[in-house]
């Protein structure tokens with residue numbers, strides 16, 4: 001009997017992974033993905049016509065699921081995060097029938113579909129709010145958070161809007177009824193009153209509407225805001241009263257229970273709390289969220305030690321039964337290539353390192369559209385700024401084709417794009433990268449294929465390894481046959497000896513299976529002499 005087989009008997013294989021643990025989830029911001037009708041704004045049909053890019057064709061990226069940012073009816077003050085009808089598609093994005101078509105086409109290709117659910121607030125044009133603001137005795141008055149002004153006439157407390165850097169009160173005054181209503185984001189996004197069971201029931205109906213239609217999962221917008229101090233007391237330096245109130249957990253549990261009535265569905269929450277202990281409390285009990293987006297990670301400096309410590313902290317707090325989720329880009333944050341640009345043009349290379357990190361860490365990786373192209377933020381001149389909170393640069397449209405052949409819409413649109421196309425689209429577009437084996441897109445395709453092929457990268461255990469100061473290295477190991485993959489990432493823009501220390505008994509020779517640098521040939525290497533190029537990451541198969 002081979003020694004490995006004995007191991008098999010000693011540790012039975014772990015439970016099979018769920019789809020949302022195994023695969024890679026790709027975030028689509030529908031306004032900026034692909035425009036099918038020339039109005040300059042991306043739409044559902046545009047996504048439908050680009051599914052080959054994502055999965056199912058020979059040169060697809062190979063994603064397992066897509067998360068669609070909101071496409072519901074909306075006045076678009078917050079580009080869809082201000083919903084005026086939760087159960088219909090905004091005409092700018094298409095129709096409900098087109099959504100069904102997209103869902104069916106995605107499922108045919110084995111792509112799961114996650115939609116964005118925005119339960120904390122509606123648009124001020126939602127019929128519920130129109131009714132609520134119609135009078136103090138409206139039957140829907142209590143569906144939102146209404147309060148009299150403070151004695152001096154100002155807002156009822158010191159809560160601040162999440163937009164505008166904390167300068168604006170989270171309250172909007174209604175002249176007609178002389179009361180304030182709570183608006184945690186823009187004044188056009190009134191907060192629903194989740195203390196009212198009718199609101200919870202109505203929002204549960206929305207969930208059922210989409211789950212019955214067949215969506216595979218929900219991303220829950222600002223889930224940590226679904227409970228606030230019912231007494232509306234002022235925020236204090238050490239304690240916020242406008243979010244993460246204890247009742248939030250029982251509310252999330254009821255959402256989970258509803259979702260669990262359906263087979264194989266998943267909820268991922270936007271838990272924008274910059275404290276890992278608080279973040280973990282939304283996933284660790286096993287009956288709340290399946291996954292929580294970790295914003296501490298997004299705010300880290302580009303340093304090997306910072307990444308290593310934060311990942312270790314998460315694991316310690318979460319414990320072995322909590323499944324992590326990792327991302328470094330989304331539609332609210334400057335892209336990696338710009339955020340971590342460093343000096344001397346490292347940005348594009350760092351996107352590859354970042355993507356290698358999120359795709360190889362234990363947990364579910366989320367990739368934001370355009371990350372696989374290494375897109376930087378777009379430059380948005382003042383007269384083209386449209387977002388209330390400065391997030392236009394990371395939301396620029398996907399350049400599909402070379403502007404020199406397809407025109408200024410870069411294959412995203414035949415019209416005028418709603419935001420400027422990113423600089424360098426000629427070289428960064430899909431058309432230019434698709435057949436170039438050295439491109440970021442080709443790298444991303446190989447990286448996703450490797451994860452899909454290697455059980456150690458999906459469900460394997462993980463341990464950090466000692467390495468040079470600028471290098472973050474870790475080992476992923478699958479039980480049973482003992483597949484071992486080592487990841488080593490150079491966070492500096494210098495060439496460095498990796499100096500990875502392997503656990504006792506492990507062979508230092510292995511096979512380099514992927515580098516972020518196309519020039520490095522796959523093949524045998526000895527870890528004792530491994531030197532990483534500036535901003536290079538590698539994956540090595542041990543043994």
Ligand code: NOJ
Pocket residue numbers: 078081082118185221222270331332
């Ligand atoms: C978080 C979303 O990601 C962001 O885009 C939006 O503006 C706020 N929530 C409010 O819905």
Ligand code: CA
Pocket residue numbers: 035036037038039040041042043092
């Ligand atoms: Ca369109």
